[in-house]
Structure formats: structure tokens, C-alpha cells
Amino acid sequence: MMLLCAGALAGSEPDKLVETACLGCHSLDIIAKKQATWEGWRMTVQDMVAKGAALNPDEAKTVTEYLARKYGLSEDAKLARGKKLVESVCVLCHEFARISTEQLSRDQWAGEIRGMLEEGAPLNDDEFEMVLDYLTKTYGPRSGK
Ligand code: HEC
Numbered sequence: 166m167m168l169l170c171a172g173a174l175a176g177s178e179p180d181k182l183v184e185t186a187c188l189g190c191h192s193l194d195i196i197a198k199k200q201a202t203w204e205g206w207r208m209t210v211q212d213m214v215a216k217g218a219a220l221n222p223d224e225a226k227t228v229t230e231y232l233a234r235k236y237g238l239s240e241d242a243k244l245a246r247g248k249k250l251v252e253s254v255c256v257l258c259h260e261f262a263r264i265s266t267e268q269l270s271r272d273q274w275a276g277e278i279r280g281m282l283e284e285g286a287p288l289n290d291d292e293f294e295m296v297l298d299y300l301t302k303t304y305g306p307r308s309g310k
């Protein structure tokens with residue numbers, strides 16, 4: 166079945182927006198090479214608008230959604246990314262055992278990671294979410310508890 170997007174006015178199709186707002190400074194390659202979550206794309210688009218990409222806030226949202234769909238990360242890829250981050254960032258200051266002996270709920274992990282940010286752990290918002298998902302999944306509370 167064909168779906169018509171009611172909001173798609175002429176000139177505001179996301180691929181056209183990308184063409185006019187993004188391809189003045191670099192090729193599509195640099196965009197297509199990146200895989201990121203919605204939050205990751207939101208940050209990149211914001212960054213590019215600050216650099217001069219001509220998008221109003223509505224258009225920026227449209228482009229973000231389009232890029233996250235087209236060049237997004239699957240759930241598995243997000244978990245793999247979270248694992249990699251934990252293995253690289255969370256062992257900068259202490260041993261991995263500090264983490265692997267814990268069994269925390271999602272909220273507790275979120276609090277724990279926020280504490281680590283205060284200690285100086287280098288994670289942006291996007292990475293925070295992926296680390297949180299991974300830790301909750303891998304070192305969550307024992308079932309039945
Ligand atoms: C005014 C010039 C300009 C425009 C317009 C622009 N970019 Fe960029 N972009 C840059 C520069 C310069 C870099 C390399 C520096 C950097 O990485 O911050 C870059 C790097 C990137 C990267 C690789 C780095 C990263 O953050 O992953 C991506 C992806 C990207 N741009 C996407 C976009 C998208 C999407 C748009 C349209 C919404 C866009 N760019 C519009 C200048 C621009």
C-alpha cells in the first residue's frame with residue numbers, strides 16, 4: 166500500500182532538505198558513513214546548524230528523523246556500542262570488577278553513571294543511553310528479586 170505523508174509539502178521532503186542544507190559543505194558520504202541513534206543524529210544536526218546548515222527548527226526535526234531512520238542503529242548495534250563504551254570508558258579509573266559485581270535497576274544504573282560523569286567519565290548524552298541500556302541488560306537485578 167502506498168502511504169502519503171500529509172505533512173510533506175513540496176520542498177520539505179527530508180532528502181531534499183538534506184540536499185540543500187547539508188551538501189553545500191561536504192558530500193553525502195560523510196553522512197551515509199555515520200550510524201547513530203536518534204539522539205546522536207539530533208546532536209549532529211544541531212552541530213551542523215551551528216556551523217551554518219540552513220534549517221529552521223521544524224526542518225531540523227524532519228531531517229533528524231529521516232537520518233535516524235535511514236542511517237540509524239539497530240537495537241543490537243546499540244547494545245554492542247554500549248558494551249564497547251563500557252569496556253573502554255568505564256575502566257579508565259577502576260577495574261571492570263567494580264561494575265560486573267553490581268546488580269542494579271535501570272534507575273540505579275542511571276544514578277551510578279551520573280556519579281561517574283561527575284568523576285569525569287567522558288560520555289555524551291547519546292553514549293550515556295547506550296551504556297545505560299547495556300548495563301541494565303547485562304548487570305540488572307536478578308529476576309525474581
Ligand atoms: C556550513 C558547512 C556545513 C554544513 C551546511 C553541514 N556540515 Fe556537516 N560538517 C561540516 C564540517 C566542517 C565537518 C567536519 C568537522 C566536524 O567533524 O565537526 C562536518 C562533519 C559532519 C559529519 C561527520 C562528523 C559527525 O558529527 O559525525 C556529519 C555526519 C555531518 N557533518 C552531517 C551533516 C548534516 C546531516 C548536515 C545537514 C543537516 C550537515 N552536515 C551540514 C560542515 C557542514
Ligand code: HEC
Nearest residue numbers: 254255257258259263264267277278281284285286287296
Ligand atoms: C574519571 C574516573 C572514572 C570513570 C571514567 C568511571 N568511574 Fe566509576 N568510579 C570512579 C571513582 C573515583 C569511584 C569510587 C567512588 C566511591 O568509591 O565513592 C568509582 C566507583 C564506581 C562504582 C562503585 C560505586 C559504589 O557505589 O561503590 C561503580 C559501580 C562504577 N564506578 C561504575 C562505573 C561505570 C559504569 C563507569 C562507566 C560509565 C565508570 N564507573 C567510569 C571513577 C570513575
